[in-house]
Amino acid sequence: MNSAGHPEATAHRGLELTPFRGLRYDPDRVGSLAAVTSPPYDVVVRPDGLLHLESADPHNIVRLILPQADTPEERHRQAARTLRRWLAEGVLTTDPEPGLYVYEQRADDGLLQRGIIGALRVSDPDEQVVLPHEDVMPHVVADRAALMRATSTNLEPLLLTYRGDDTTAATSALVEHTAEQPPLLATTTEDGYRHRLWSVTDPGTVGRVRAELARHQALIADGHHRWATYRTLRAEHPSPSPWDHGLVLLVDTVRYPLRVRAIHRLLHDLPVRDAVTALDGHFRVRRLETPLDESLRTLAEAAGTGNAFLLAGDGAFHLVDRPDPALLARTVPTDRPEAWRTLDATVLHSTLLAHVWRVPDDSAAHVSYIHDTAATVEKAERDGGTAVLMHPVREEAVRELARQGVTMPRKSTSFGPKPASGLVLRTLDG
Structure with a gap:
């Protein structure tokens, strides 16, 4: 080594x-x-x-x-x-x-x-x-x-x-x-x-x-x-x-x-109302009456204990966390290390996009990947879509997976x- x-x-x-x-x-x-x-x-x-x-x-x-x-x-x-x-x-x-x-x-x-x-x-x-x-x-x-x-x-x-x-x-x-x-x-x-x-x-x-x-x-x-x-x-x-x-x-x-910063997702054809409704019984959802910076701090706190996302696009922020363990067991592939299975990006693509929201992630017509947080929110509000704001992955986690030859879901990180x-x-x- x-x-x-x-x-x-x-x-x-x-x-x-x-x-x-x-x-x-x-x-x-x-x-x-x-x-x-x-x-x-x-x-x-x-x-x-x-x-x-x-x-x-x-x-x-x-x-x-x-x-x-x-x-x-x-x-x-x-x-x-x-x-x-x-x-x-x-x-x-x-x-x-x-x-x-x-x-x-x-x-x-x-x-x-x-x-x-x-x-x-x-x-x-x-x-x-x-x-x-x-x-x-x-x-x-x-x-x-x-x-x-x-x-x-x-x-x-x-x-x-x-x-x-x-x-x-x-x-x-x-x-x-x-x-x-x-x-x-x-x-x-x-x-x-x-x-x-x-x-x-x-x-x-x-x-x-x-x-x-x-x-x-x-x-x-x-x-x-x-x-x-x-x-x-x-x-x-x-x-x-x-x-x-x-x-x-x-x-x-x-x-x-x-x-290391996060790369956010913009779901073009999914209004926030529909995204939140589909989460019922699968994730906990809380509406935050706070501005962007404070909402991101709340996201960081939630991400410290498990998978967490912030939805935006309807003029408010919605904290999504505490996924149903049975849902994750059914939807997240088991042929990868635990460090990969528990990534926010893994849960987003394998569980939320593929099974809960049924949004194809292989085309820019359905999902855009945007580095700028405020721009992601603004475009979602303007276009009527859903912004999914992510919390950054630790660099140590990135290196550990790379050492094992395991690739993360696309657009998981933004190094700069x-x-x-x-x-x-x-x-x-x-």
Whole structure:
């Protein structure tokens, strides 16, 4: 076992990080670097957030990661045309030398996160090099793969974590020393986060970092669908090729612990009244006459003793807890560890969605996954649906399941802060 408790991979099959020539915005060709960045594609709240980003700057990265057209095929072709035009116009330019990129994020509340962006070899699941902890939706992987084929570009990095120790001293020193130097770029996005990026091109330094990371494994913190996309596309191209690698941000969570937040659900076709009525005899339901922040604190208290959810969409909040044990025994699969069977996301999908509310969870037409709590409530109230607000899963529970090779229900967690999209891209066409 290594320091993270993961089974050790063989020495030549750990993390294999490769330098690359980053594709970046020319700051002289755009209004501002902040105006062309975006949260990751699956965090953008559509359509409100999408329209806001599109209007922020005509070159906002959202036009590549979430292109808009009538059909999926046309969306992907449009992204490819947009990318080619920006390259021809010099809006995006390729760095002159291959390197690894040190990336820093800061917030006014004291948060500081630093990591290394590089091209990571796409490993097979049985190698236990990159450990997923969530299931993926095949249609999302297919869409991301089609977009990546059309653009031949890694448009945004995944967020991976590893547990640094004495064997990563040079890597830690590189990150800290580099952060004292003038950056390639610095910008503050409208959420208040300050971003800085540096390129490290010295072959000796890069070689030491690569050698250290080759002894470690990583946990996918954000980007399960993109990692599955990398694996799909690697299988389509004869090796060796640029498709053997994918763009990632690696963060040592011993030095920079991530924050874990919940991902909420919006049930489009289920009014709150019907959702509450269906729970009678299955869960305890209490109407809370309190604002959002206080209601979330009540949810946290209830989640400390068992499964609990907060429903919203009718102008109030409804605490749902104390499920009927017999109902759980009938509906939750028994072929997984107890830590998986008792997850809120497991109970939500296996019991509430599948049996109590009978809402299909395999289509965005029925269920949307939204990171922003207030936005989930607002959309439910506006559209007449039900917001299901979740309590975050402990990071220790995520790691324990990943070590056992057990994946959690899709969209169970939100690790952050996530890297901003648009600061550095990786082209795959040479």
